[in-house]
Structure formats: structure tokens, C-alpha cells
Amino acid sequence: MSAPAAIYLDHAATAPLAPGVGSAMWRVLDGADANPSSAHAPGRAAAAAIDAAAEALAALIGAPPEALVWTSGATESINLALKGAVGFAGGGHVVSVVTEHHATLDTLDVLERGGTRVTRLGVDGEGRIDLEALDAAIADEATLVSVMHVNNETGVIQDIPAIGALCAARGVPLHVDAAQSLGRERIDVAAMNIALLSMSAHKIGGPKGIGALYVRRRPRLGLAAQIHGGGQQGGLRSGTLAGHQIAGFGAAADHARAVREAEQPRLAALRDRLAQRLSAIDGVTRNGSGAHVAAPFLNVSVAGVHGDALLTGLTEGVPALAVASGAACSAAKGQSSYVLRAMGRSPREAGASVRFSLGAATDVAAVDAAAARFAEEVARLRALASAA
Known part of the structure; x- marks a missing residue:
């Protein structure tokens, strides 16, 4: 049996083709x-x-x-x-x-x-x-x-x-x-x-x-x-x-011009729902306040986990989350986020960050499933670290 499709939350990298x-x-x-x-x-x-x-x-x-x-x-x-x-x-x-x-x-x-x-x-x-x-x-x-x-x-x-x-x-x-x-x-x-x-x-x-x-x-x-x-x-x-x-x-x-007025508030509400669920996890910090962040974006740092292990666990687990750690160009160079470091985050915080970017196919079910999967993976990695 094939694994379920990934929950796609990487629209800032590339958005699937729009209708038409x-x-x-x-x-x-x-x-x-x-x-x-x-x-x-x-x-x-x-x-x-x-x-x-x-x-x-x-x-x-x-x-x-x-x-x-x-x-x-x-x-x-x-x-x-x-x-x-x-x-x-x-x-x-x-x-x-x-x-x-x-x-x-x-x-x-x-x-x-x-x-x-x-x-x-x-x-x-x-x-x-x-x-x-x-x-x-x-x-x-x-x-x-x-x-x-x-x-x-x-x-x-x-x-x-x-x-x-x-x-x-x-x-x-x-x-x-x-x-x-x-x-x-x-x-x-x-x-x-x-x-x-x-x-x-x-x-x-x-x-x-x-x-x-x-x-x-x-x-x-x-x-x-x-x-x-x-x-x-x-x-x-x-x-x-x-x-x-x-x-x-x-x-x-x-x-984009036809749907923007309705779509961006919808995405902002979903983004805030995801942020609320992730904030309930101990040690999760949001990078950038909602007041000055575009609707589809949520970037968080996670204490107590290794950044590479977290991203691998999220992108390879079940269900897989199509998310990013910083920008695709930074990931390709093996670097932690220079953007987050410039905002005052430590190298460890910048390295253990995840970017969610929502899009047209994102709905409440996807957000809730992603939040649950994220919490599960953070707990797993922290358990492994404490047992080492």
C-alpha cells in the first residue's frame, strides 16, 4: 500500500498551478x-x-x-x-x-x-x-x-x-x-x-x-x-x-486578482489556527508577529530538537509534511537561516526552524493534521534526546 500524499505546506517555494x-x-x-x-x-x-x-x-x-x-x-x-x-x-x-x-x-x-x-x-x-x-x-x-x-x-x-x-x-x-x-x-x-x-x-x-x-x-x-x-x-x-x-x-x-480579497483572509485564519496549535507545544517560538506577516506564512523555532532531524522527520514521516527550514536556497547551501540570525535568534534557534506556507489547497483538516504530526515529531525527538 502506498503512503498517503504529503500535506503540502510549501507554497512559498512553489505554488501548484492555479485554475486556468x-x-x-x-x-x-x-x-x-x-x-x-x-x-x-x-x-x-x-x-x-x-x-x-x-x-x-x-x-x-x-x-x-x-x-x-x-x-x-x-x-x-x-x-x-x-x-x-x-x-x-x-x-x-x-x-x-x-x-x-x-x-x-x-x-x-x-x-x-x-x-x-x-x-x-x-x-x-x-x-x-x-x-x-x-x-x-x-x-x-x-x-x-x-x-x-x-x-x-x-x-x-x-x-x-x-x-x-x-x-x-x-x-x-x-x-x-x-x-x-x-x-x-x-x-x-x-x-x-x-x-x-x-x-x-x-x-x-x-x-x-x-x-x-x-x-x-x-x-x-x-x-x-x-x-x-x-x-x-x-x-x-x-x-x-x-x-x-x-x-x-x-x-x-x-x-490571483480574482480571489485575493477572499483568499488572503481565509489563509490568515488558517495560519492563526496552526500557530495557536503549535504554540501549545512547549518550547515553540514564533518568528515574526502576525500583525506584520503575510497571510500564508508561519515560521517557528523549536527548542530541544536538532533542526536537521526535525525537518527529516517531518518530511519523511507519515503523514509527510512538505515544509521547509528557511529558504530553499539556504537549505541547498547547508546553512541555518541568516534571516532569523539577523532578527536576533541564536544559531541553534535559526537552525531548528520550520517554515509553513499555506495555499489554495490548504484547509482546516490539513492544518490540524499538520499540527498533530508536528507535535508528535517534536515529542519523539525530545524523547530520543533525553534517552541518549
Whole structure:
């Protein structure tokens, strides 16, 4: 007899395809998969499918469709935003945050080695930056600010409207990593004074391998291209566009916009239910308060257990829980969470942390089963430790 399916609580890593995404992709593959740069009728049909997807994604962030640059994902979008802005300006001073995704942190390291000045702001115990410290850093001849909207490990939300206002007041462009906030938090690039916005499809139920970068058009923001070739997308990102993936991104954006107002409160209630059950376990500490955490996220540290043993027990036990310890990129590098360490957690607390991220298929039964399985595994590991 096969083991029961895992309880999937890792939507921050990848969300399963949303309704309508697969069919939207197949329609392009089956009938509009010509090169969208071609002038003939099949090419125009392919371009029309891409234009429709651009309208759907643009509506989700309050942007004009022509302000989007299609990329392979948020990582490429972040690279284009940071390297492009610095390259166009010929250097400068970039202000960011120590808890950013590695796509940002590693890119900043590369830029710094090339002579760009980089300031990395710390965070408080809740994972939020100090706005006065940010303003002081901006005042120190900053040329670009880059801040993640929703943290990929903890779900902590940075105050992007306030950050955008500070940047606008000093005339400094703001880049926002919206990989985890797209479709979950309200985003209005104009109202929030966002100049550059990085996005990824597979976090909102779209296909993997496709993302986008919003680039402000007024006042126009200069970027140095990072991929050269045929001059597509205004020369900012050359290469033939993957129409079927873009169509899937557009369908996912349409679905996210349609369900967000009802879905995010539902997920917040389920998240709080899970948090309440886990908090009843002795030695479980929540990382990030609910007031400043996006609805699908819950990150906890567990005292008295080894982090690797806990994750293995949860992901390999019955029922298995598809959860994460920190971010997938940190896990691949064998590191404890630098995000939690920056929030003041000890290396042991950061190492014995679990991230739950909920999604469309999550219901009360899944939450309760996950809580029971978690409590069972913690008790088992503590019993083994006390017997050793």
C-alpha cells in the first residue's frame, strides 16, 4: 500500500498551478506558438497572446502593460534591476537590507566587488527595518534602494508605502522584490513610488521559468541591458519570448486578482489556527508577529530538537509534511537561516526552524493534521534526546 500524499505546506517555494493556467499555456502551444517578433499572421497571434498576459499582470500591480519586461523569473529580474541601474548610472550607492533573498544579496556582493558602494541595513526582532536609519542611508548619496516586500522565510512585510515615500522625497528610485507579495499583498507601483518591481510566476500558481520586471516609464528610469542579442523588449532583455509561459503567468495573475480579497483572509485564519496549535507545544517560538506577516506564512523555532532531524522527520514521516527550514536556497547551501540570525535568534534557534506556507489547497483538516504530526515529531525527538 502506498503512503498517503504529503500535506503540502510549501507554497512559498512553489505554488501548484492555479485554475486556468495549464489550459492557457496549451492554447498558445497548440495554436499561437509562432515567433511573436514575426510580422506574419501567426506571429501577430503569438504577440497578441503575450499582450493579453501583460495586461493581466499589469492590472495586478497598477502598471501600464508596456512597462513590463519578461524574464526567466524573479532572480533574473532582480539581477536586471540592480545591475542594470548601477550599470546605467556608472556606479553609485545602493541601500538594501541584510534579510533580502540571496538573489539580491549575492548580486550586491558582485556589484560591491566592482566598486559600487553598498549599505545593508539591519532589522529588529520582528524582521523590520528602521525607517530613520533608511532615510539616513538614502541621504548619504544613495542612487538606488532595494527592499523585499514580503520576506521569503518569515513572511514579514516591510512598509513599502512608507519606504517609497522616503525614496520619492529624496528622488531616489526604489526597487522592490515582490516574489512573495505578488497576488497576496496589494501592490500599486505608482501609489507606492516603486520604480522597479521583480516578480515570478510560480509563486502565484503560474509556470516555473518565467518572471517579469516592471520598469517605471515616467520619469523614465535608465537600465543597462544584461542580455544582448536580437534587441527584443526595447533592448532590455533580448531573446525570443516564451509565449506559452507568459500566457500561463497572465492566467495566474488573473486568478490571483480574482480571489485575493477572499483568499488572503481565509489563509490568515488558517495560519492563526496552526500557530495557536503549535504554540501549545512547549518550547515553540514564533518568528515574526502576525500583525506584520503575510497571510500564508508561519515560521517557528523549536527548542530541544536538532533542526536537521526535525525537518527529516517531518518530511519523511507519515503523514509527510512538505515544509521547509528557511529558504530553499539556504537549505541547498547547508546553512541555518541568516534571516532569523539577523532578527536576533541564536544559531541553534535559526537552525531548528520550520517554515509553513499555506495555499489554495490548504484547509482546516490539513492544518490540524499538520499540527498533530508536528507535535508528535517534536515529542519523539525530545524523547530520543533525553534517552541518549
